[in-house]
Amino acid sequence: GDSVTQMEGPVTLSEEAFLTINCTYTATGYPSLFWYVQYPGEGLQLLLKATKADDKGSNKGFEATYRKETTSFHLEKGSVQVSDSAVYFCALFTGTASKLTFGTGTRLQVTL
Amino acid sequence: NAGVTQTPKFQVLKTGQSMTLQCAQDMNHEYMSWYRQDPGMGLRLIHYSVGAGITDQGEVPNGYNVSRSTTEDFPLRLLSAAPSQTSVYFCASSEPGQGRRGYTFGSGTRLTVV
Numbered sequence: 001g002d003s004v005t006q007m008e009g010p011v012t013l014s015e016e017a018f019l020t021i022n023c024t025y026t027a028t029g030y031p032s033l034f035w036y037v038q039y040p041g042e043g044l045q046l047l048l049k050a051t052k053a054d055d056k057g058s059n060k061g062f063e064a065t066y067r068k069e070t071t072s073f074h075l076e077k078g079s080v081q082v083s084d085s086a087v088y089f090c091a092l093f094t095g096t097a098s099k100l101t102f103g104t105g106t107r108l109q110v111t112l
Numbered sequence: 113n114a115g116v117t118q119t120p121k122f123q124v125l126k127t128g129q130s131m132t133l134q135c136a137q138d139m140n141h142e143y144m145s146w147y148r149q150d151p152g153m154g155l156r157l158i159h160y161s162v163g164a165g166i167t168d169q170g171e172v173p174n175g176y177n178v179s180r181s182t183t184e185d186f187p188l189r190l191l192s193a194a195p196s197q198t199s200v201y202f203c204a205s206s207e208p209g210q211g212r213r214g215y216t217f218g219s220g221t222r223l224t225v226v
Contacts, residue, residue, distance in 0.1 A: 004154075032211075032212040032213075034214055036217075042219055042220075043202060043217045043218055043219040043220050044155075044202065044204075044217040045217070046214040046215075046216075049213070049214050051212055089154060089155070093211045093212055093214075095211060095212065099145065099157045099160060099170060099171075100155070100157075100204075100211070100215060102154035102155040102156075103154055104152055104153060104154040105154055
């Protein structure tokens with residue numbers, strides 16, 4: 001079945017540091033890949049997505065590239081801010097199961 | 113621009129009590145679903161619906177019932193609450209056949225069963 005593996009947290013960074021959150025997947029079929037963000041006390045918001053190999057999703061300074069050869073979709077940001085503190089979820093959708101398959105989430109804490 | 117609205121935001125139940133978590137969307141989305149979020153486990157699908165009158169089970173359906181009488185609403189029922197159902201519940205929706213574009217999530221219901 002489909003699965004998503006993302007790095008364990010929490011990740012603690014100083015403001016303006018470089019961020020990488022690793023995400024790898026296994027899927028039957030040809031998935032679309034997503035990063036969702038959950039700010040404290042809120043629901044999930046779509047951060048970025050990619051629908052085919054080599055696509056790069058980007059939003060709010062975050063980027064992720066769909067790498068079919070390594071089945072990965074790592075999230076990066078060049079300079080994090082305190083306001084980026086949240087839980088980040090990697091997810092995939094194949095259409096065959098009518099659902100999003102999520103990773104376990106990675107908590108990011110950014111300090112001054 | 114209400115999107116997906118969930119009520120209540122917080123609820124405490126005693127073991128054995130019943131309740132309904134409400135979910136409504138105003139985007140005319142055919143697809144709606146319920147997930148539960150538990151620490152270290154990400155989000156898991158409980159039930160989903162591809163349109164009014166059509167529902168199906170997800171990966172963790174036991175203890176939950178759903179129905180879909182209108183396009184807008186997709187309530188989740190707990191018939192006899194158990195402590196194992198303590199969780200945060202999210203409702204999500206998408207346009208038909210547009211799951212590849214991503215889902216719109218509600219803000220969640222935090223349920224505690226004591």
